[in-house]
Amino acid sequence: MKQIELNQVSKYFGEIEVIRPLDLQIENGEFVVFVGPSGCGKSTLLRLIAGLEDVTSGQILINGKDTTKLAPADRELAMVFQSYALYPHMTVRKNIEFPLRMAGLDKKERNKRVEDAAKALNLTDYLERRPGQLSGGQRQRVAIGRAIVREPTAFLFDEPLSNLDAALRVGMRLEISELHKRLGATMIYVTHDQVEAMTLADKIVVLQAGVIEQVGTPLDLYHNPKNTFVAGFIGSPKMNLISGNEADKMGAHTIGIRPEHLSITKNTGLWHGVVGVTEQLGSDTFVHLNCESFSESLTVRADSDLSVAYGETLYVTPDLTHLHKFDKNGLRFDEKA
Amino acid sequence: MFSYIQSSKPIGTSKVSTKHSRSLARIMVAPAVFALLVWMIIPLSMTLYFSFKKYLPLRGGDLGWVGFENYTRFISSSSFWPAVATTMIIVGGVLIITVVLGTLIALLLDQPIWGQGIVRIMIIAPFFIMPTVSGLIWKNMFMDPTNGFLAHIWRAFGAEPIQWLSHASLPSLIMIISWQWLPFATLILLTAVQSLDSEQLEAAEMDGAKPIRRFFHIILPHLARAITVVILIQTIFLLSIFAEIFVTTAGAFGTKTLTYLIFQRVLESQNVGLGSAGGVYAIILANIVAIFLMRIVGKNLDR
Numbered sequence: 038m039k040q041i042e043l044n045q046v047s048k049y050f051g052e053i054e055v056i057r058p059l060d061l062q063i064e065n066g067e068f069v070v071f072v073g074p075s076g077c078g079k080s081t082l083l084r085l086i087a088g089l090e091d092v093t094s095g096q097i098l099i100n101g102k103d104t105t106k107l108a109p110a111d112r113e114l115a116m117v118f119q120s121y122a123l124y125p126h127m128t129v130r131k132n133i134e135f136p137l138r139m140a141g142l143d144k145k146e147r148n149k150r151v152e153d154a155a156k157a158l159n160l161t162d163y164l165e166r167r168p169g170q171l172s173g174g175q176r177q178r179v180a181i182g183r184a185i186v187r188e189p190t191a192f193l194f195d196e197p198l199s200n201l202d203a204a205l206r207v208g209m210r211l212e213i214s215e216l217h218k219r220l221g222a223t224m225i226y227v228t229h230d231q232v233e234a235m236t237l238a239d240k241i242v243v244l245q246a247g248v249i250e251q252v253g254t255p256l257d258l259y260h261n262p263k264n265t266f267v268a269g270f271i272g273s274p275k276m277n278l279i280s281g282n283e284a285d286k287m288g289a290h291t292i293g294i295r296p297e298h299l300s301i302t303k304n305t306g307l308w309h310g311v312v313g314v315t316e317q318l319g320s321d322t323f324v325h326l327n328c329e330s331f332s333e334s335l336t337v338r339a340d341s342d343l344s345v346a347y348g349e350t351l352y353v354t355p356d357l358t359h360l361h362k363f364d365k366n367g368l369r370f371d372e373k374a
Numbered sequence: 375m376f377s378y379i380q381s382s383k384p385i386g387t388s389k390v391s392t393k394h395s396r397s398l399a400r401i402m403v404a405p406a407v408f409a410l411l412v413w414m415i416i417p418l419s420m421t422l423y424f425s426f427k428k429y430l431p432l433r434g435g436d437l438g439w440v441g442f443e444n445y446t447r448f449i450s451s452s453s454f455w456p457a458v459a460t461t462m463i464i465v466g467g468v469l470i471i472t473v474v475l476g477t478l479i480a481l482l483l484d485q486p487i488w489g490q491g492i493v494r495i496m497i498i499a500p501f502f503i504m505p506t507v508s509g510l511i512w513k514n515m516f517m518d519p520t521n522g523f524l525a526h527i528w529r530a531f532g533a534e535p536i537q538w539l540s541h542a543s544l545p546s547l548i549m550i551i552s553w554q555w556l557p558f559a560t561l562i563l564l565t566a567v568q569s570l571d572s573e574q575l576e577a578a579e580m581d582g583a584k585p586i587r588r589f590f591h592i593i594l595p596h597l598a599r600a601i602t603v604v605i606l607i608q609t610i611f612l613l614s615i616f617a618e619i620f621v622t623t624a625g626a627f628g629t630k631t632l633t634y635l636i637f638q639r640v641l642e643s644q645n646v647g648l649g650s651a652g653g654v655y656a657i658i659l660a661n662i663v664a665i666f667l668m669r670i671v672g673k674n675l676d677r
Contacts, residue, residue, distance in 0.1 A: 089576050110582035122577035126595040135591070136581035183581070 040065040040223050041086065041191060046095035048081055048247075055081050056247045058095060063191075063225065063240075068217050071227045072234040072270070073244035079227045080195055082244070086225065087193050088112050100190060110139075115184035116193040119200065121176045123168040123183075129155075130164040133182045140187070154182040174205045181216070191223035198233065210236060231271055235259070243267050265367040268293045274323055274336045276361070283308070283331050289362035289370075296323060296338040298359040306352025310335060312345050326351060418657075425650035432644045444651035453635055458659070460544070461631040465612045467548035468555060469605055475552075476559030476604065477597065481589075483560070484567045494564075501557040505617035512550045513539060513622045543627035550618055555611075559604045566600035567593070602671045609667060613660050632656050 041063040048056040055078045063069050071079040084090040086097060088109035097105050104112050115136075123132050133154055137147045155161045158178040168176055177197060184192055194213070198206045214237055217224050228234055234241050235255045243250040243258065243266070251263045255271075262268035268276045272295060280291040300306075301324065310326030313334060324345060326335040337353055345351065363369050425444055428437040448454060483494060500508065516523045517538035525535035538546045570593065578588045616633050623629045625638060636656060640649030 087580060089579070109576075109580045114580070116577070116580050118573045118577055120571060120573050122571065122573035124574060124578075124592060124595075126598070135578070135583075139582040139587065183577075187581075 040067075040100060041225075042096075042098040043086070044096040044098070046082075046085060046097060047093050048078075048085060048090065049093045054247060056085070059247075059249050061242065061249065061252070063223060066221050066223055068214075068224045068226065068237055068239045069242060070234040070238035070240070071225065071242050071244060072231055073229065073250075074270075075229055077244045078247040079229075079244045083116075083193055083195055083225060083227045087114055087116050113187075113190045114193055115187050115189040115191075116195065117177075117180045117184050117197045119196045121168075121180040121197075121200075123176060123179055125168055128165050128167055129160060129171070129179050129182075132168065132179055133160075133186055136183060136187045150186045151182075154186045157185070158182050173201050174209060177201065177209055178212075181213075185216075185220070189222070191225060194224065194226040196227055196229070198228070198230075206233075213237065232273055235271070241271075243270060245270075261369075262293075262361065263369055265291055265293065265363050265369075268361060268363070268369070277333065277335050278363075279331050279333055279335075281331050284362075287360070287362065290365040291363040291367070293361035293363065294355045295359065296336045298356040299335070299337045299353045300356065301337050301339050301343070302352050302354070304352060306354040308335070308354075309350055309352045312347055312349045312351055315345060315347075317341065324351070326353065421650045421653045421657075423650075424646050425654050427647045429646040430644055431646060440647065444647045445654070448639070448648055448651045448655065453630060456628065457630050457632045457635040460629060461613065461633070461659075463544055464548055464551065464615065464631060465609060467544075468551045468612055469608060471548065471552040472555045472559040472608065473563075473601055473604060475556055476563045477594075477601075479556070479560045480563035480567045481593070483564050497560055498557045500554055503554070505554065505615075506621055508554055509550060509618040509621040512546075512553070517546060539623050540627050543623055543629045547618060547622065547629055550622070551612070551615060554618075555608055559608070562600050562604050563597060566597050570596050602667075606667050606671055609663060610660075613656075613663065632659065 041061075043059065043061040045058040045060060046056060047054070047058040071082060073079045081090060085092055088104070088107060092105060095105070096103060099112055099114070124135065127135065130151055133151045134147050137150060142150075151164070152161070155164055158181060160175070160178055160182060163171060163175060163179075168179065171179065177200075180197070197213070198209055201209060210233060213224075213226075217237075226233075226237060238255055240252060241255055241258055242252050245266055251258060251267045253261075258267060258271045262271065262276075265278055269278055274296050276293045276295050277299075278291055278293050284290060284292045308326075308328050308330055310328035313325040313327050315325070316323040319341060322339045322341050322343060322345075324337045324339055324343075326337060328335055335353065337351075339345075361369055362371075426439055426441065428440045428443070429435065430437065479497065483490070483497065487493065503511075514522070519525055519535050519537045522535070522538075524538065528535040536542060574592055574596075575588060578592050583591060614633050615631065616637065619625060619629050619631060619634050620637075625634045630638070632652070633656065636649050636652040639645050639652055
């Protein structure tokens with residue numbers, strides 16, 4: 038069942054077009070991630086759904102009901118902000134309780150829901166503290182707690198992990214993923230980090246300059262990117278995009294090949310290049326090759342036991358079944374078609 | 375983001391100081407502390423000195439020590455308690471008006487409006503006008519019962535003009551002083567309003583709080599600190615208000631504050647000893663108020 042539906046939604050800030058008219062369907066219980074470079078309009082899109090910004094044109098349907106003109110509180114959505122936006126003068130308990138108090142629930146019900154949320158998020162020991170006395174991860178959990186007590190139809194997350202350090206971010210990512218599985222609620226999550234998008238999402242929406250570039254499952258985007266933007270944005274390290282002579286030889290304007298689809302040898306291969314930087318991750322080694330035949334440097338995944346020296350010449354051959362071809366507009370095409 | 379970094383530090387461990395840097399700091403502030411002490415101690419000790427003397431400059435000068443006689447005379451005078459009451463009414467009235475109106479105007483000024491810069495400068499303007507001048511302007515141009523602006527308005531509605539400074543003397547004075555101090559309160563509260571994280575208001579909006587409840591649950595608690603600062607600073611200055619009373623009612627019609635009473639004892643009755651004793655009472659009163667306020671401020675600043 039379609040839970041949230043955007044019909045030709047657009048947004049202007051004065052003369053500036055932030056969101057071009059777009060359509061999007063979000064299914065019940067789905068974990069949808071909006072991803073894109075900064076300034077692509079992903080946060081604006083989330084705020085449009087939340088009702089914190091008014092749409093310039095178009096329609097937003099939630100559970101089949103037109104909510105375009107409804108106030109944020111009446112859309113039955115809950116949002117977790119980038120800065121957490123906790124109320125600093127209230128204790129954790131008061132913070133989590135706040136939406137319930139505003140909804141006019143009686144004290145007993147409020148207490149029960151707050152205790153349940155606190156238990157689920159390991160916050161029971163911190164209920165009487167103020168946000169200022171908590172660590173970043175704990176504040177994040179309070180913000181999530183404040184969202185879940187309302188039992189909303191969908192959760193909105195606006196770059197919730199960007200204020201946390203790397204180790205905590207991985208931990209919170211897992212917690213959010215688990216929360217989604219446990220609650221089974223629809224979640225919309227905004228991030229500029231494609232790793233977060235790949236690991237969390239059921240469905241990724243890639244945005245650029247206010248336009249949806251592609252919508253699909255993480256693996257779908259990874260294996261079948263629609264254009265060079267999605268190809269370059271999804272995946273870490275990035276897909277190698279090569280244009281010029283070598284691409285012409287294969288009948289394309291640009292060719293794309295992921296680092297793991299290049300095989301590396303010391304003596305023969307299609308392309309050869311000089312070893313630049315090598316990044317050893319333990320499980321893999323990423324070798325950056327500077328090739329003569331094209332200007333772009335080539336990232337190649339190799340086994341970690343491969344020993345290469347700076348300045349050494351190596352040969353690589355692409356796996357042609359995993360080669361992507363793009364036309365001069367950046368769109369991918371299949372030769373069969 | 376930066377505020378997050380700062381506030382993530384545990385409370386009370388942020389001061390890094392060694393013994394060496396602390397003693398150096400003491401030496402560095404010593405001249406300032408010394409100057410301040412001299413500045414305060416000399417007038418204070420002279421006041422104390424005169425308060426124990428019978429000193430009448432035009433009627434024999436220094437007539438010797440009298441012990442606590444000045445103190446008992448000052449406090450048993452029939453005008454002492456009314457003066458204390460008047461002082462409190464003026465200070466309290468001005469504080470209520472400036473804080474309430476200041477908060478509301480600050481909220482209005484925070485809205486995006488056309489000509490915001492000019493409006494903000496206009497709002498500050500009364501603060502630049504000397505107390506004497508503003509007192510005279512209010513007295514002659516607004517509150518004059520025959521030619522004042524307010525009298526004309528009253529007549530336009532067919533009403534009898536109010537004799538502001540004689541029949542409603544205290545409310546008139548509170549009005550004049552509030553007009554002068556409102557810009558100060560508005561300005562401090564405006565900066566506080568502007569420092570409120572807009573995501574907090576948006577979160578409250580998503581949590582279902584309507585504008586009035588957002589004001590009482592989010593904005594007002596955020597302003598608590600600024601409001602205590604406004605109250606503290608204004609109280610210090612309002613306790614010694616003088617010029618406005620001098621040029622409007624000259625202490626008549628029940629507008630004699632403690633400061634004005636001291637002025638009358640020293641200059642009008644030419645009794646320096648009695649006035650000095652009044653000065654010491656004023657110091658004690660100011661300190662009681664200050665301790666009381668500091669406790670509130672301390673509680674609010676600790677968060």
